[in-house]
Amino acid sequence: MSFFNLTWWIVPLIITIFSGILCPAMGTVLITHRRLLQVNLISHCVLPGLALALALGIHPSIGGVISGLTGAIIAESLTNKKSENYEAIMNTILAGMLGFGVLIIPLLGIRIDLEAVLFGDLLTANLGDLLRTLIAFLIFCSLIIFGYEKIIYVGLDSEGAAANGINVSLLNLALSFTTALVIVSSMSAVGVILVIALLSTPTLLGVSKAPSLRVAMIKSSIFGLFISVLGFIISLVFNLSPGPAISVLCVISLIFLKKDKRL
Numbered sequence: 001m002s003f004f005n006l007t008w009w010i011v012p013l014i015i016t017i018f019s020g021i022l023c024p025a026m027g028t029v030l031i032t033h034r035r036l037l038q039v040n041l042i043s044h045c046v047l048p049g050l051a052l053a054l055a056l057g058i059h060p061s062i063g064g065v066i067s068g069l070t071g072a073i074i075a076e077s078l079t080n081k082k083s084e085n086y087e088a089i090m091n092t093i094l095a096g097m098l099g100f101g102v103l104i105i106p107l108l109g110i111r112i113d114l115e116a117v118l119f120g121d122l123l124t125a126n127l128g129d130l131l132r133t134l135i136a137f138l139i140f141c142s143l144i145i146f147g148y149e150k151i152i153y154v155g156l157d158s159e160g161a162a163a164n165g166i167n168v169s170l171l172n173l174a175l176s177f178t179t180a181l182v183i184v185s186s187m188s189a190v191g192v193i194l195v196i197a198l199l200s201t202p203t204l205l206g207v208s209k210a211p212s213l214r215v216a217m218i219k220s221s222i223f224g225l226f227i228s229v230l231g232f233i234i235s236l237v238f239n240l241s242p243g244p245a246i247s248v249l250c251v252i253s254l255i256f257l258k259k260d261k262r263l
Contacts, residue, residue: 011125011126014130018137024199032155033155033172033175047098050067050117051063051101061187064184119243120191129187135185136186143174143175148213154172205253231247
């Protein structure tokens with residue numbers, strides 16, 4: 001048996017580990033800012049960018065990030081979180097962007113494996129996928145290291161933060177960009193649709209009784225790492241797709257959390 005046959009799973013496993021840590025940590029920041037719905041929006045908005053990037057000969061990840069960020073900016077410009085129509089507008093934009101992506105694929109004459117994009121294809125991940133995941137991880141770490149106090153301040157009191165000279169709009173734009181990057185980088189692991197579960201469920205587990213944002217991120221990442229690696233192992237043992245397996249484990253974890261009355 002060749003060395004490749006013995007080690008083909010190493011890159012997918014490393015991606016699983018980093019995604020399992022990164023997604024819940026990002027989700028923790030978003031939930032404290034009451035922006036977790038943005039994950040759903042951006043994940044549905046990346047498809048048009050992927051299609052246009054392929055048609056233009058650009059790497060799909062670049063198009064996906066730009067498209068996801070564009071959708072977030074459009075949503076923010078049309079409403080605000082205090083508006084009664086906030087969720088309706090967000091859902092309308094995500095549905096429209098997803099529909100637009102599906103429509104332009106045949107018009108551009110390109111071929112996209114929609115199943116892999118939406119639900120992931122982790123077992124075929126390569127070093128390029130790993131590199132994008134590491135880049136997203138480093139950018140998120142930089143955002144936390146250099147903007148931790150501002151992130152906390154804006155999450156607690158955005159109006160007070162703005163009054164004290166913090167550029168709230170720029171910080172929200174940075175969060176949206178990082179979120180889009182995290183979603184696109186996790187595309188090979190769980191897909192742009194199932195990544196919602198990995199950004200949300202471990203976060204709910206981690207924020208429970210956490211005394212600070214830092215502790216909540218650490219707890220969420222531990223839960224996310226456990227769920228992701230367990231899903232990866234189950235998929236190997238039973239010859240299943242890792243992305244859906246991880247998502248199902250997220251639902252099971254949520255059920256146990258509800259029974260434990262921590263939710």
